[in-house]
Amino acid sequence: MSRSKSHDIFARAKHLMPGGVNSPARAFGAVGGEPIVFERGEGAYLYDVDGNQYIDYIGSWGPMILGHLHPKVKEALHAAVDQGTSFGAPTERENKLAELIIEIIPSVQQVRLVNSGTEATMSAIRLARGFTGRDKIIKFAGNYHGHVDSLLVAAGSAAATLGVPNSPGVTAGTAKDTIVLPYNNADALQEAFERNKDQIAGVIFEPVVGNMGCVPPLPGYLQAIREICTNNGALMIMDEVMTGFRVAAGGAQELYGVTPDLTTLGKIVGGGLPIGAYGGRADIMGHILPAGEIFQAGTLSGNPLATATGIATLQTLKELNPYPELDKKTQTLEKGLLKAAQQANVGIVTARVGSMLTPFFHEGAVHNWDAAAQCDTKRYGKFFWELIERGVYFPCSQYEALFVSVAHTDDDIAKTIDAAQEAFLKIR
Numbered sequence: 001m002s003r004s005k006s007h008d009i010f011a012r013a014k015h016l017m018p019g020g021v022n023s024p025a026r027a028f029g030a031v032g033g034e035p036i037v038f039e040r041g042e043g044a045y046l047y048d049v050d051g052n053q054y055i056d057y058i059g060s061w062g063p064m065i066l067g068h069l070h071p072k073v074k075e076a077l078h079a080a081v082d083q084g085t086s087f088g089a090p091t092e093r094e095n096k097l098a099e100l101i102i103e104i105i106p107s108v109q110q111v112r113l114v115n116s117g118t119e120a121t122m123s124a125i126r127l128a129r130g131f132t133g134r135d136k137i138i139k140f141a142g143n144y145h146g147h148v149d150s151l152l153v154a155a156g157s158a159a160a161t162l163g164v165p166n167s168p169g170v171t172a173g174t175a176k177d178t179i180v181l182p183y184n185n186a187d188a189l190q191e192a193f194e195r196n197k198d199q200i201a202g203v204i205f206e207p208v209v210g211n212m213g214c215v216p217p218l219p220g221y222l223q224a225i226r227e228i229c230t231n232n233g234a235l236m237i238m239d240e241v242m243t244g245f246r247v248a249a250g251g252a253q254e255l256y257g258v259t260p261d262l263t264t265l266g267k268i269v270g271g272g273l274p275i276g277a278y279g280g281r282a283d284i285m286g287h288i289l290p291a292g293e294i295f296q297a298g299t300l301s302g303n304p305l306a307t308a309t310g311i312a313t314l315q316t317l318k319e320l321n322p323y324p325e326l327d328k329k330t331q332t333l334e335k336g337l338l339k340a341a342q343q344a345n346v347g348i349v350t351a352r353v354g355s356m357l358t359p360f361f362h363e364g365a366v367h368n369w370d371a372a373a374q375c376d377t378k379r380y381g382k383f384f385w386e387l388i389e390r391g392v393y394f395p396c397s398q399y400e401a402l403f404v405s406v407a408h409t410d411d412d413i414a415k416t417i418d419a420a421q422e423a424f425l426k427i428r
């Protein structure tokens with residue numbers, strides 16, 4: 001497989017952009033080598049500038065649940081472009097997207113559209129602080145909520161992958177109001193509330209973590225967070241940027257039957273265009289300017305193109321209800337990976353919720369960051385490259401979940417398992 005054009009373009013990129021990329025997650029820092037430069041995507045496939053085809057399991061880091069260039073999404077985008085790209089003023093499309101979100105996620109009674117998942121979490125914690133009049137926020141090690149200063153503490157995703165869970169540039173003053181706890185440990189949460197009585201504005205968390213690899217909540221854990229928040233007058237902020245419309249139509253809150261006060265959304269809600277959203281209880285959302293007094297704004301918020309692709313994506317998901325099928329396909333992939341690893345005598349464990357999956361190069365189950373940090377990331381990197389050589393694009397880090405889309409066929413899954421079989425044999 002030649003990637004000479006990719007190499008030349010990336011060589012130039014390194015002079016133009018820090019590290020040659022516009023986001024560190026895509027820099028291949030953890031797997032070594034150079035990122036692949038892509039030209040187009042269609043269905044379950046990505047095509048690089050050298051004409052190589054890959055079965056794509058990154059899906060733009062989550063948004064592409066319908067696959068690339070889904071006809072309904074493409075059509076909606078074309079129609080929207082013909083009407084103008086941005087007005088900085090209300091549109092009916094914003095209502096439609098808001099209505100869909102509110103219908104699909106009942107805990108969201110009102111919603112504000114923003115431009116990214118980062119903006120959603122940043123705004124949600126400002127709202128939690130403004131609403132409660134308290135300063136402190138609890139987050140969990142290995143959870144990632146975008147590059148919000150106060151949440152870039154013990155962060156997962158690229159921050160963990162590239163060894164900067166606590167980014168320089170985040171002041172001690174900012175970080176001091178963030179309390180970091182281990183995930184999947186309700187006792188630690190209870191104790192933190194006892195130590196910081198009446199000071200905690202909210203708890204922000206990934207209900208299924210995708211950013212230290214896929215780490216599901218232990219039974220009863222989400223319910224415990226709910227109870228502890230309620231008992232202490234703190235807001236439960238479920239970061240469903242990744243899990244929303246992914247693990248179930250109504251996200252992890254539907255899957256596990258737990259109702260948060262605020263929900264943050266991104267990725268799928270924009271169907272591949274830049275968007276984010278935060279919403280929740282109307283009495284809390286009513287504090288956002290201009291209904292209330294807490295400031296939050298955006299020139300491009302509610303963008304006509306992003307709302308068009310968001311509506312088309314959510315409507316198509318509603319029509320298809322692909323979740324049982326996604327679950328089945330991803331389970332087949334999970335079982336295939338496990339079997340292939342066993343045959344090659346390579347020790348892995350898998351974790352999966354619906355169409356989110358991670359093969360961990362680790363001996364026991366992974367429930368928190370301490371365990372995830374023990375993974376053999378070097379071996380993961382080797383596995384990753386063996387898959388690339390066989391036309392399979394897995395996440396370029398042990399600490400990112402892979403995603404299966406509606407476009408992946410049984411044949412794609414079978415080919416991926418075949419590729420994994422060969423890859424495990426190569427790296428054993």
Ligand SMILES: Cc1ncc(COP(=O)(O)O)c(C=O)c1O
Nearest residue numbers: 116117118144145146241242266
């Ligand atoms: C759970 C979670 N929250 C927030 C974010 C930040 O979203 P964005 O990259 O759109 O800013 C991400 C992904 O990046 C995420 O996975």
Ligand SMILES: NCC(=O)CCC(=O)O
Nearest residue numbers: 023025026061157211400
């Ligand atoms: N799971 C991590 C992300 O989704 C971030 C992607 C990026 O920043 O490129």
